[in-house]
Amino acid sequence: VSAKALSHLRICDFTGQLAGAGSSKWLAPFGAEVIRIEDPVKQGTWDILRTMPPFIDERRGVDFGGGFNNHNVEKLGITLNLRTERGRELLYEIVKRSDVVAENFAAGVLARMGLSYEKMKELRPDVIYVSNCGFGHVGPYASFKTWGPIVQAVSGLTFSSGLPDREPAGWGYSFMDHTGGYVMAEAILFALVHRQRTGEGQWVDLSCTDAGLSLHGPALLDWTVNGRPMRRSGSPHSNRSEHPAMAPHGIYPALGEDEWVAIACRSDAEWRALAGVVGEPWARESRLDPLAGRLAAQDDLDAKLAAWTRVRTKAAAVAALHAANVPAAPVAKPAERIDADPATADFGLWPTVLHSKMGSVRVDGLPVHFSETDWQITRGGPCLGEHTEQVLTGLLGLSSQQVAELRAEGVV
Amino acid sequence: VTSALEGIRVVELAHERGAYAGKLLADMGADVVVVEPPAGSALRRWGPFVDDRPDPERSLAWWHYNTSKRGVVLDLDSEAGRDDLRRLANRADLVLECEDPGRLSALGLDYEQLRRSELIWISVTPFGRAQPGRADLATDLTVLAGGGPVWSCGYDDHSLPPVRGLGFQGYSTACHYAVMSALTALLYRGVSGRGQFVDVSMHAAANVTTEMASYNYLVQGTTVQRQTGRHALETASLPSQVRCADGRYVNTGVPPRQPKECAGLLAWLHELGLADEFPEAIFLEMGAKRDFIDLSKIGVDDEITAIFAAGREALNFAASRLSAYDFFVGCQRAGLPVGVIYAPEEAFEDRHFAARGFPTPVEHPELGRTVRYPGAPYRFEKTPWRISRRAPRLGEHQSEVFEDWVSGAHR
Numbered sequence: 001v002s003a004k005a006l007s008h009l010r011i012c013d014f015t016g017q018l019a020g021a022g023s024s025k026w027l028a029p030f031g032a033e034v035i036r037i038e039d040p041v042k043q044g045t046w047d048i049l050r051t052m053p054p055f056i057d058e059r060r061g062v063d064f065g066g067g068f069n070n071h072n073v074e075k076l077g078i079t080l081n082l083r084t085e086r087g088r089e090l091l092y093e094i095v096k097r098s099d100v101v102a103e104n105f106a107a108g109v110l111a112r113m114g115l116s117y118e119k120m121k122e123l124r125p126d127v128i129y130v131s132n133c134g135f136g137h138v139g140p141y142a143s144f145k146t147w148g149p150i151v152q153a154v155s156g157l158t159f160s161s162g163l164p165d166r167e168p169a170g171w172g173y174s175f176m177d178h179t180g181g182y183v184m185a186e187a188i189l190f191a192l193v194h195r196q197r198t199g200e201g202q203w204v205d206l207s208c209t210d211a212g213l214s215l216h217g218p219a220l221l222d223w224t225v226n227g228r229p230m231r232r233s234g235s236p237h238s239n240r241s242e243h244p245a246m247a248p249h250g251i252y253p254a255l256g257e258d259e260w261v262a263i264a265c266r267s268d269a270e271w272r273a274l275a276g277v278v279g280e281p282w283a284r285e286s287r288l289d290p291l292a293g294r295l296a297a298q299d300d301l302d303a304k305l306a307a308w309t310r311v312r313t314k315a316a317a318v319a320a321l322h323a324a325n326v327p328a329a330p331v332a333k334p335a336e337r338i339d340a341d342p343a344t345a346d347f348g349l350w351p352t353v354l355h356s357k358m359g360s361v362r363v364d365g366l367p368v369h370f371s372e373t374d375w376q377i378t379r380g381g382p383c384l385g386e387h388t389e390q391v392l393t394g395l396l397g398l399s400s401q402q403v404a405e406l407r408a409e410g411v412v
Numbered sequence: 413v414t415s416a417l418e419g420i421r422v423v424e425l426a427h428e429r430g431a432y433a434g435k436l437l438a439d440m441g442a443d444v445v446v447v448e449p450p451a452g453s454a455l456r457r458w459g460p461f462v463d464d465r466p467d468p469e470r471s472l473a474w475w476h477y478n479t480s481k482r483g484v485v486l487d488l489d490s491e492a493g494r495d496d497l498r499r500l501a502n503r504a505d506l507v508l509e510c511e512d513p514g515r516l517s518a519l520g521l522d523y524e525q526l527r528r529s530e531l532i533w534i535s536v537t538p539f540g541r542a543q544p545g546r547a548d549l550a551t552d553l554t555v556l557a558g559g560g561p562v563w564s565c566g567y568d569d570h571s572l573p574p575v576r577g578l579g580f581q582g583y584s585t586a587c588h589y590a591v592m593s594a595l596t597a598l599l600y601r602g603v604s605g606r607g608q609f610v611d612v613s614m615h616a617a618a619n620v621t622t623e624m625a626s627y628n629y630l631v632q633g634t635t636v637q638r639q640t641g642r643h644a645l646e647t648a649s650l651p652s653q654v655r656c657a658d659g660r661y662v663n664t665g666v667p668p669r670q671p672k673e674c675a676g677l678l679a680w681l682h683e684l685g686l687a688d689e690f691p692e693a694i695f696l697e698m699g700a701k702r703d704f705i706d707l708s709k710i711g712v713d714d715e716i717t718a719i720f721a722a723g724r725e726a727l728n729f730a731a732s733r734l735s736a737y738d739f740f741v742g743c744q745r746a747g748l749p750v751g752v753i754y755a756p757e758e759a760f761e762d763r764h765f766a767a768r769g770f771p772t773p774v775e776h777p778e779l780g781r782t783v784r785y786p787g788a789p790y791r792f793e794k795t796p797w798r799i800s801r802r803a804p805r806l807g808e809h810q811s812e813v814f815e816d817w818v819s820g821a822h823r
Binding site for chain 2: 030134330364
């Protein structure tokens with residue numbers, strides 16, 4: 001067993017869904033002890049993924065949500081009824097032993113439960129407390145509620161994905177729940193690096209809409225510097241590349257049902273190579289070289305290239321273009337990139353975990369490898385309260401008898 | 413002001429794929445030195461440009477992705493340039509590079525050739541260091557298409573192509589993993605004294621950033637299908653993107669499902685004076701009076717079915733009468749999570765982001781301008797995110813960096 005990068009750390013984790021749980025999905029596989037705190041009264045269903053599809057078989061309930069398992073591998077799960085005095089006391093004991101408290105409730109929820117940063121800091125002066133919500137804890141919309149698609153709508157990411165003269169296409173999944181989780185993990189890690197060097201903890205207010213808005217980069221500077229908005233005629237046309245200027249640059253039909261291939265020419269040389277592969281008279285027209293001519297004729301160029309791709313499989317088109325050193329990729333369907341792609345399979349990207357009730361299930365791994373302290377994902381997400389006894393006895397030193405009493409009293 | 417990464421030295425080999433990772437570290441206080449070739453980073457040739465005048469010092473892409481960094485120029489095709497890079501790497505805590513596998517080893521500048529026990533080396537490549545794939549032919553578009561995100565995005569009409577979202581999100585996703593890796597490796601070094609090599613695959617990063625597209629397939633072997641403005645799913649769901657009275661769109665989110673939400677929506681319709689024009693208001697009232705609405709009874713119990721349908725209809729009705737912004741704020745105040753679909757610049761100018769101090773002024777003295785930049789993704793109490801300087805001009809900090817880092821070395 002190799003060394004673990006984060007085995008010196010314990011996280012008191014209130015997060016859920018993906019925007020929050022995604023952060024500790026990074027930390028736990030590197031050895032951090034992540035203890036999920038869940039509500040026994042509501043059966044942990046604040047995290048709606050506990051009961052949602054996909055399902056491994058016909059069984060349903062709080063321990064069978066496939067998304068929950070995917071996002072919570074390698075974490076411990078305990079239940080604590082924080083409405084009770086004893087439940088809060090036990091939580092305080094956990095906080096005293098934790099490096100980080102992480103949460104993604106709506107703004108102010110934890111504080112109203114008496115679990116504010118100030119309170120946590122009394123218990124553990126160097127605690128790191130990271131709060132992640134849709135609009136942050138400060139500002140006119142702080143009380144507004146979100147889920148991934150709402151964050152994407154308000155932060156401009158829905159608008160910036162689409163074809164011209166149509167409504168936005170947006171992102172067909174919660175891209176900002178993934179990214180919110182990444183940014184939250186970064187916030188935790190930045191604060192831990194600071195604490196490791198200075199001994200000082202702190203609070204971090206993370207707003208997913210801020211994080212989303214920060215992803216537009218140069219397009220926002222085009223607005224503030226040049227006064228050019230993205231909302232203008234013909235814009236956005238997001239399969240194209242206005243900056244850097246490329247043509248052709250798009251997603252073209254391939255032979256078969258809902259089959260597509262992405263093609264990009266970064267230079268005139270790549271265009272000439274593509275024209276050579278196509279080998280048809282239109283591709284040799286002088287008006288299409290150099291780039292300015294192709295940019296001026298993009299609609300026509302796209303239509304003619306689509307006629308060429310349409311009669312080829314995406315694999316054949318990509319192979320021919322790669323042979324000529326032209327950037328291209330299939331629009332990969334899940335089965336193709338998961339079960340038929342050595343670049344993911346050989347990377348070990350789809351580990352199989354053992355879940356206490358579901359059994360063996362494949363999950364998303366991490367897209368990195370560390371030479372000394374690589375991640376490990378073998379244990380499935382926790383069933384509700386699966387580790388309550390283990391944590392209360394092991395970490396807090398209670399007896400099994402005491403845990404049984406707490407259970408009887410409805411505290412855990 | 414203290415910074416989280418105060419004094420952490422990072423050598424970044426300029427590359428469009430990894431510039432954002434360097435920025436994330438630099439804006440949190442790391443001393444990031446971006447190393448460009450004599451002709452400048454390729455990013456300097458990317459538009460848009462200030463006043464639309466193409467110039468390596470006026471690229472807004474270069475500006476955005478290189479805030480808070482210092483810049484030097486090294487010709488890695490010369491022995492002198494390679495020596496200089498070795499000297500910098502020798503003083504660095506962390507090297508960040510995105511070169512195609514093989515290039516640096518051919519130059520004698522790979523991790524194995526420059527390693528020290530405490531050095532952390534982050535390599536971001538299109539397919540990882542040891543996987544098959546044409547790294548030299550990877551762009552943001554091909555990464556997002558081949559890696560899965562594109563399959564899930566687009567329109568109900570599948571004669572239209574699937575869609576790639578703007579903003580180089582294939583790169584940004586990999587860069588987040590690069591930064592998480594760098595910080596994790598720093599923490600481990602802090603307890604062990606040991607650095608290491610980290611192999612980040614952009615293709616793999618895209619593959620695990622697709623939500624249900626991947627894990628529905630992994631768990632139940634099904635394939636999601638793209639839909640306009642909402643989650644790709646195996647079976648079609650009802651539209652959630654609605655055009656408002658001002659022609660702009662909102663995302664109506666999940667319709668009211670519980671009594672409190674029904675009551676909030678109804679109260680809002682009354683406040684707007686629209687309740688009398690909405691015939692199904694009666695069902696909202698029935699929903700509001702219930703103790704609990706059992707969602708599993710939708711389509712089974714007539715009353716619950718009618719309540720749920722009325723909630724959705726009420727949102728569509730209100731949207732048809734209001735501007736997108738008023739719908740957004742009104743619904744949210746009524747307790748319903750909906751969102752106005754803003755263009756990026758509209759969000760940037762919105763009062764909420766202004767109140768949070770998101771627009772961030774940065775001085776560009778050469779142009780006599782103060783430019784507003786996108787701001788902090790996170791607000792730290794003690795170690796604030798901060799743009800400490802505008803992006804470097806080509807070779808701007810050549811002597812300064814070597815003096816700082818390689819004390820006594822004469823340039």
